[in-house]
Amino acid sequence: MTAADPALDIRSAERREAEARQRLTASLQLLQARLTPKALARNARLRITDAASNGADAARQNPLPVIGAGVAAGLFLARHRIARLFRRKKKLTVPAQARSHPSSPPEDHSHD
Numbered sequence: 689m690t691a692a693d694p695a696l697d698i699r700s701a702e703r704r705e706a707e708a709r710q711r712l713t714a715s716l717q718l719l720q721a722r723l724t725p726k727a728l729a730r731n732a733r734l735r736i737t738d739a740a741s742n743g744a745d746a747a748r749q750n751p752l753p754v755i756g757a758g759v760a761a762g763l764f765l766a767r768h769r770i771a772r773l774f775r776r777k778k779k780l781t782v783p784a785q786a787r788s789h790p791s792s793p794p795e796d797h798s799h800d
Contacts, residue, residue: 721727747754763770
């Protein structure tokens with residue numbers, strides 16, 4: 689067996705290290721470009737647009753569940769107003785004596 693040339697091994701290792709550094713630098717630059725606020729906002733806007741489009745398509749294909757969900761949401765949001773409509777306030781009954789004219793004294797029926 690022949691011994692490997694140590695200088696060749698060092699040059700090979702240095703070449704591999706330089707290539708790895710270039711790949712890492714390229715990856716970091718790509719990541720940095722993706723994480724800019726402008727790029728993040730653009731990606732979020734695209735995802736929201738896609739989600740809205742998909743939701744609209746699903747609503748067109750299945751309108752009854754969408755209507756049901758809308759009605760349920762409306763009832764939930766208006767639950768306090770609806771409850772007030774059905775809640776009955778007890779009317780205070782005023783006794784007959786209190787309804788008579790305040791200046792006239794109550795009649796005394798104890799002598800009868």
